[in-house]
Amino acid sequence: MTDLKNIRNFSIVAHIDHGKSTLADRLIQMTGTVAERDMQEQLLDSMDIERERGITIKANTVRIEYPAKDGETYVLNLIDTPGHVDFAYEVSRSMQAVEGSLLVVDATQGVEAQTLANVYQAIDADHEIVPVLNKIDLPAADVDRVAEQIEDVIGIDATDAVQISAKTGVGIPDVLEAIVTRLPAPKGDRDAPLKAMLVDSYYDAYLGVVVIIRVIDGVIKKGDRIKMMGTGGTYPVDRLGVFRPKMQDIAELGPGEIGFLTASIKQVRDTRVGDTITHEKKGTDKALPGFKPAQPVVFCGLFPVDSAEFEDLRDSIEKLALNDASFSYEMETSAALGFGFRCGFLGLLHLEVIRDRIEREYDIDLITTAPSVIYHVHMKDGTMVELHNPADMPDLTYVDHIEEPRIKATILVPDEYLGDVLKLCQDRRGIQQDLTYAGSRAMVVYDLPLNEVVFDFYDRLKSVTKGYASFDYQMIGYAQDYLVKMQVLVNDEPVDALSTMVHRDRAEARGRAMCEKLKELIPRHMFKIPIQAAIGGRVIARETLSAMRKDVTAKCYGGDATRKKKLLEKQKAGKKKMRQFGKVEIPQQAFINALKMDD
Amino acid sequence: MATEPWQSGGFGLYLHWPFCQAKCPYCDFNSHVQAEIDQSRWKRAYVAEIARVASETPGRVLRSVFFGGGTPSLMEPDLVHAILDAVRAHWTLANDVEITLEANPTSVEAGRFRGYRDAGVNRLSLGVQALNADDLKRLGRLHSVTEARAALDLARDTFDRISFDLIYARQDQTLDDWRAELTQALTYAADHLSLYQLTIEPGTAFGDRFSRGRLGGLPTEDLSGDMYFATQELCEAAGLPAYEISNHAKPGAESRHNLIYWRGGDYAGIGPGAHGRLTLNGTRLATDTPKGPLDWLRQVETTGNGESLRQSLPLKDQAAEYLMMGLRLRDGVDLAILSALGGINKNKIKWLEDIGMVETTPHSLRTTAAGRPVLNAILTELLPD
Secondary structure (H helix, E strand, C coil): CCCHHHEEEEEEEECCCCCHHHHHHHHHHHCCCCCHHHCCCCCCCCCHHHHHHCCCCCCEEEEEEEECCCCCEEEEEEEECCCCHHHHHHHHHHHHCCCEEEEEEECCCCCCHHHHHHHHHHHHCCCEEEEEEECCCCCCCCHHHHHHHHHHHHCCCCCCCEECECCCCECHHHHHHHHHHHCCCCCCCCCCCCEEEEEEEEEECCCEEEEEEEEEECCEECCCEEEECCCCCEEECCEEEEECCCEEECCEECCCCEEEEECCCCCHHHCCCCCEEEECCCCCCCCCCCCCCCCCCEEEEEEECCHHHHHHHHHHHHHHHHCCCCCEEEEEEECCCEEEEEEEECCHHHHHHHHHHHHHHCCCCEEECCCEECEEEEECCCCEEEECCHHHCCCHHHEEEEEEEEEEEEEEEEHHHHHHHHHHHHHCCCEEEEEEEECCEEEEEEEEEHHHHCCCHHHHHHHHCCCCCEEEEEEEEEEEECEEEEEEEECCEECHHHCEEEEHHHHHHHHHHHHHHHHHHCCCCCCCEEEEEEECCEEEEEEEECCCCCCCCCCCCHHHHHHHHHHHHHHHHHHHHEEEECCEEEEHHHHHHCCCCCC | CCCCHHHHCCEEEEEEECECCCCCCCCCCCCECCCCCCHHHHHHHHHHHHHHHHHHCCCCEEEEEEEEECCHHHCCHHHHHHHHHHHHHHCEEEEEEEEEEEECCCHHHHCCHHHHHHHCCCEEEEEEECCCHHHHHHCCCCCCHHHHHHHHHHHHHHCCEEEEEEEECCCCCCHHHHHHHHHHHHCCCCCEEEEEECCCCCCCHHHHHHHCCCCCCCCCHHHHHHHHHHHHHHHHHCCCCEEECCEEECCCCCCHHHHHHHCCCEEEEECCCCCEEEEECCEEEEEECCCCHHHHHHHHHHHCCCCCEEEECCHHHHHHHHHHHHCCECCCEEHHHHHHCCCCCHHHHHHHHHCCCEEECCCEEEECCCCHHHHHHHHHHHCCC
């Protein structure tokens, strides 16, 4: 066990690509925590998806031992927090588990909206914050301007900002010294009853559920019987350890320390981020504040392209759910798509991550139906129905009004793209709340309906600003609006997987755009196919996909029979990758791509 | 004896000559460029194979012989003569036997026409491909428009029947270009025309350029559809209606050899990479031979058998082939044969009739004029699962 005064716990706050993972790699490397030969990029991001997308989904921790200039050796615990708005709650818990943050800002780019959101969380968690200016080796680096921006926009003193290049290693020793000298040591009472925070957890095929904890008070030892105060579960501690970043067993963890435990916990679902862990006997009776169960906000249907794969899908979803308490699912039947699941996610990134993992790790081709938020449908009899799926929309004659969730979106954008961003927000039914400038960059705050953001808002924002805008949001509540269910009919048959809730004023434009998109996405058939959008029984947009003109093999003689037959069989098999709606075959990607608007 | 399905198609012999002067960029046939060819060695191999196949098909009447390639007009007339002598010695030939040879219309090859005729060839199929100099060059052809016209004139004087090929839907070709070119072609007094839309095949020079995005100017689906229909209209008006997707003939001048393929007949394949379909002892067999010219030659010389594959075709495959080949014909397929092969899917046929793609008579199933250009889509519905 380490003395409190020799412990420093910290997180790194940064925008994607500003060098958080590289800095973490560098700190680990420079303190000899990992042997040179075991070094690999983004050490802390363990999932393929994390590495590929350059994002962190699960919190990771690493314990670094650092002999400081004062002659003492310090234990530095880094918690690498998730870096996306979908995981804001997880971020907030990770922040509570440490006392300070390194604010890493790319000296060539400046402060981004996501940095802001996370830095505010760090400030909310009473962190001491050390600004770090990264990428100073690049010619475009403008240290003075960015330091000034940190002071202006965030309001923290950047005079002593550490200047580094995580890539080349310049300034890394200064970062280590700053952690020791400028961040506070944790507080805690070794003799008090055990109180530890469940920071995150994940499933390991060999160890079962691994729980990352931060001890606040008391001491936890191997063999202790512990209790999760939120869920009530009790478990014996099988194994206790720290990440360096490989697992290393340890006899006990005391106040201020961060490590992991395993305790024969079967499912990650049994462990809730933010929960308080104490001893089963003589435990604390005061749980840590701020614990809340995860709430999915975006819903969509997941169906196997090949209906024979339904059981495989069920299996994969159940397995993923074991490892992710924020992911919900229930069986769904669609007239057109057969059996599948209605799934709930923290946000669109979360949805994409889960979908990718099912397709990749379980090799199942999926049809993803239009994502939906939760609408509050107020009935005339005074009751309220939570609508997760437009297909379940009650009969309008019984509906009094509908409310939809709204968010507060914060967007930071260079001046020259401001007009495009305002137009985008306006088009998405946004209400402007604030517009301020920090240097040549504008910060706009909009009140937006979540359903306008949920799908492709972020993609559109990146596209209209050539990637220079950054975006963050938080839920602010529900508001009534004129919302209708829009159906899509292909060859006069309604395709429920394409039904969406839209604002009445936007219905024509959305309907037209969807019909045009589907016309591109559905291959030509032997007959022409009307594609229509309708509200109730009224058609509001229509396109016609013309009939196939030419699909025939020019030459086919005796010597071609075998080969041409194989080609035709391949063409026939290709049709199995599509879903049949009446006589029309719709390709898998059409369902999700039809919703992407080029406005 | 009950008749077997192949008999409505008849029996023919395909001989593959695998060499060309140069490889054309669009061609995915089994063709090779080789400087020195020992034609007498090839003669021995062909003659030996003819004897072998004939011994398996005693008593059959041969309806047709087809020299395909490669470029069979690179064969010495003596070689063709020796092969046809062997054919005549081993099989009974139909009275109206059709003996076709594919030829390129260069002046050198035209010099051999008389020799081929004297050997017994009675139908010449000329690979003209285009009637303008730029496109001939782009298609990698070695002849000129003038040579093609001269070869056609000579062929007409030499053979009973002639046909020639054109490739359309070429790079940068407009609908008007093609109409003008086809109109011109129809004045050349052939009794048969094969008009193929350019197809980009993988493994060819065009295929390679296409996959790298460097083969521009190809027609859209709509334009190639328009070109197809213009072709039907012009040929029909000139008295050469389509009897198959890409083949047009004066009534009675249809290629009897190719009809064997399309009607599900039997054919022996001799030469490198030549496929065959033979019904022996009530079993329909698919046969194949080594593709490499020397591989085939050596195998024939050392083992006395040029086949590399012989397998029985399951009924399902027979039905698929019968549909795939037969629906190419204007007259379609015989429902009795299709039924015997277990290839009838009543619901699909009914639906395809409803949308105007096929039509049935009491005895046949055939595509409509609208269905023919989308035959692949029709076939993916009708092929047995």
